[in-house]
Amino acid sequence: MSEEIAVKNTPIQTSTKLWLDIILFLAFLVTMDPRSSGIAIHEWLSLAVFAVLMLHLLLSWDWIVSVSRRFLGKLGLQNRLNYILNWLLFIDGTLLIISGLMISRVAMPLIGIQLPEGFAWRRLHDMSANFGLIMLGLHTALHWNWIVNTFNRYLIQPVARLFTAKPKKDAAV
Amino acid sequence: MKTLGRILIILLVFAAFSALMIVGVNASGVSSSSFPGEGREFRPGADGQGFPPSGFQPGADGAGFRPERGGDHDGERGGGGVIGLLFGAIKNTLVIALLVVAVVLPKSITRKKRRNDALTSTTAE
Numbered sequence: 001m002s003e004e005i006a007v008k009n010t011p012i013q014t015s016t017k018l019w020l021d022i023i024l025f026l027a028f029l030v031t032m033d034p035r036s037s038g039i040a041i042h043e044w045l046s047l048a049v050f051a052v053l054m055l056h057l058l059l060s061w062d063w064i065v066s067v068s069r070r071f072l073g074k075l076g077l078q079n080r081l082n083y084i085l086n087w088l089l090f091i092d093g094t095l096l097i098i099s100g101l102m103i104s105r106v107a108m109p110l111i112g113i114q115l116p117e118g119f120a121w122r123r124l125h126d127m128s129a130n131f132g133l134i135m136l137g138l139h140t141a142l143h144w145n146w147i148v149n150t151f152n153r154y155l156i157q158p159v160a161r162l163f164t165a166k167p168k169k170d171a172a173v
Numbered sequence: 174m175k176t177l178g179r180i181l182i183i184l185l186v187f188a189a190f191s192a193l194m195i196v197g198v199n200a201s202g203v204s205s206s207s208f209p210g211e212g213r214e215f216r217p218g219a220d221g222q223g224f225p226p227s228g229f230q231p232g233a234d235g236a237g238f239r240p241e242r243g244g245d246h247d248g249e250r251g252g253g254g255v256i257g258l259l260f261g262a263i264k265n266t267l268v269i270a271l272l273v274v275a276v277v278l279p280k281s282i283t284r285k286k287r288r289n290d291a292l293t294s295t296t297a298e
Contacts, residue, residue, distance in 0.1 A: 033261030036254060057183055058176060094190040120198055133265055137272030144277045 099125035
């Protein structure tokens with residue numbers, strides 16, 4: 001039998017993670033289209049996404065540590081797949097940010113760093129962005145149950161409760 | 174303090190991968206331009222033939238020779254606006270949705286089938 005990882009998060013941690021993920025997803029969609037958003041928004045938003053990603057990793061820290069410890073031992077297939085995929089996503093994200101900084105036209109020149117624009121970095125940036133989209137899709141798919149359950153618990157149910165809750169006067173009668 | 178340490182670990186791993194990538198790209202020698210012909214300046218023949226093409230009339234300010242940076246030719250500036258952004262977002266969301274369906278649907282079908290098999294076996298007993 002393979003061992004499953006059960007990491008307990010507090011409701012506040014879980015809802016924070018959900019909101020962070022929603023923000024990350026929306027920001028990712030905007031940054032994926034620099035032609036429409038403009039290069040300045042693309043660059044600054046991408047750097048902000050990096051900071052939010054750090055928070056996302058910090059909130060998943062216990063899971064990362066426990067899977068890292070058990071990776072070579074007994075571990076469920078889903079956790080193992082998830083772990084490998086998350087590392088690939090991290091490496092791809094690193095490549096995306098580094099290649100983005102290398103071809104930056106707004107952020108880096110603003111802090112006084114001028115880099116010669118290399119075609120290879122540009123190609124790597126495009127490739128890692130496309131690869132990142134696929135990886136994000138797989139990451140979402142592997143966490144689909146969590147997304148549906150958390151969405152239901154922290155967004156849909158509270159809103160539904162607002163409409164279905166009886167007014168206090170009726171309850172008193 | 175614990176959080177700070179964790180942030181430091183993430184940044185260290187990020188820096189290590191970044192360094193590896195920069196070294197890798199520089200070592201492979203492709204960081205410079207690899208467009209065929211890029212980097213070499215176009216020069217007309219010694220007799221001045223070949224450029225500009227006959228009949229070409231640059232503007233009075235000479236701007237006709239070179240497209241301005243930041244225009245449509247620059248690639249990534251203000252192409253589609255809000256509508257373009259919306260279309261791009263829909264397209265990317267569709268790609269993600271397709272991947273989610275491709276992974277989640279077979280999994281849920283298998284789970285349902287297994288549950289039905291278990292149910293039929295218990296009713297048969």
